[in-house]
Structures are given as C-alpha cells and as structure tokens.
Amino acid sequence: MNATGIQQAEECGEFLKTLHWDVVITSPLKRAKQTAEIINKRLQIPLIEMGEFVEKSFGDAEGMTVEERMKAFPNNAYPNQEDNKLLKIRVMKGIHKINEKYRNKKVLLVAHGAVINSILGTLSKGEIGSGKTKLINACISNIQFFEEQWSVNNFNQISHLSGV
Template sequence: MLKICLIRHGETDWNAKGIIQGTLNTELNNRGKQQAESCAAYLSKENWDLVISSPLIRAMDTATIIANKISLNVQIMDEFIEKHYGEAVGSPLIDKTLHDQVGEQFILFKKRVLIGLNRLIENYDNKNILLVTHGDVIQVILTTLLHSNEYNNKVNNASLSEIEYNNVHWTINYFNRINYL
C-alpha cells in the first residue's frame, strides 16, 4: 500500500497577510520555521521512506527541516509546484473565483498535479511518502479523490492530510491535521 502524507508548507509573511503567492518564491517566516520544526518532531514518530517537495523555497525549506529530522534527503517534483496565478500574484486573496480566472488554467494545473500523483503510484508502491507542497495542490488531490468539483475547506499552513492507495482505490485517512502545532 502506498501512503502519502500531504504537508502544506509553513507560513510565509504573504500567507499571514492573505496575499496570493502562486509560483513566486517566498520564504518561511519565523512562525513558518517553527511550524516546520513541530511538523518534523511529530512525523519523526513514524517510519517514512522519502520526502518529496515542490521546488518553491517555502516548500523546500519546510521539507528540508522535516527531512533533516528523519535523516532523509529531499527529492524535487515539479508537478507539485503551486498554481501560477499570473497577474493576481501580490493581490489579496479575497475572491478566489476571480483569481482562478487568471494565470495557469485550472484544467492544466489539475492535469499536472495528477501526473505527479500517478508517478508516485508507478514508482513508489508500498512506500510511505511525505509530500511537501501547497494548499491548492492538496485541494486538487483531495477533490479528485472525493470525485468532487469543489473542496472549499481551507488547508492550513503546516497541516497534514494523509491518503493511501491500495492498488485499487484511494482512502483519505485524515485532512488538515494541526493538533501537533
């Protein structure tokens, strides 16, 4: 069975201010670094085979903190980079519907993320994977697994959502766990 723990990166200053980052490289703030440390301590209680990250700095830094704690290296997968929001980057996240109309087309974003998920299935059967990525990526994965077009639950910074694949179907074990922070 393939088990994947989806981890949203720690907080950035832009997250704290509610500003769209998209593929812009922003760094973790002090709170985000502390969140990543707490996440690492919590996850170190289980056995993990690999850590995969989006190439953006905020995800890579979160993944590196976690990987150092559990003595693994970080592998980068471009498929799990955040959605590109085009001209909406830098604007307040008020009307997400409006922001979804600019930048990377949602159908292409979803296709990219699912290609990455299928690569994990093909290459890492019976592995336990930590996947450090972004809120929109996690939402795409979960909406796909739930066969839903919309999933409006907020994905908190440094939250954990665990999914499993048994070669037939997916199971969502939990979503948006933050009780360890």
C-alpha cells in the same frame, strides 16, 4: 519563510519523526522546499524535488497579498492564471508517478495549498478540496492507495501544531 513558518515546519518534523517514512517529495519552490528541508532534519531520508507539485500560477495576481488581490480583482478572477483542470492533470500526473516509483512505500509530500486542495478534491470526487476546504498552514493530510483505489484518510490535521 517567516519565524512562524519555521516553527510550524519544526513541529511537523518532530511529529512526523515518530512515524516511518521512506522518502520526502517536495515542490522545488522556495517555501515548500525549505519546509521539506526543515522537516527532513528530523527524518534524515531521501528528499526529491518534483516539478509537478509547484504551486498553481495565479497569473496577474502572482505575488500579491490577499488585500492587494481583493483590491485589484474583487471578483477573484485573476487574468492569466493557471486553469484548474490543467493544474489537476499536472498534480495527478505527479501523484501517479510517485505511486509507480514508490509503491508500498510511505511518501511524505510537501506542497502548496492549491496543489493539496487539487489532490483532495480529485480523490474525494469534489467532497473536499478547492472551494470547500480552507487548509491551515503546516496541516497534515493523509491519502492512501490500497487495492488499486485512492482514498483520503484524513485532511487538514493540526494537532501537532502549537498556537493554532
């Protein structure tokens, strides 16, 4: 994680500490986990890793910069990448696990762009999310389960970030 990412995580933590949270859930992958740990320095609540929220596998394009990907795969078709339908199933299985275990609790999920877009796309029935929403690093999205129904209250919020 670079200096900008660390600063953004610290700003998230500072903003989020003013709200009540019961648990932080994070992807076990390095950047998300580091982000969650930095945020949780301010919150001081249980931090749980869940494999359901690892980033989408981009197959042969994994680890490439944007420029490298555009050169190698100008049509954005990355061989051996994780299927979007399988990603959605995996991620939503995780969301349902969280909802079962932490019902009526405020859960902070720290995850990756494709994971967040998959959640937003699923819950909004495709109105926002993958292919429609360009998420900004360290943005905050708010989803809610109320009266047996999911809703997206807001997404891609960045008012807590300086320099954006």
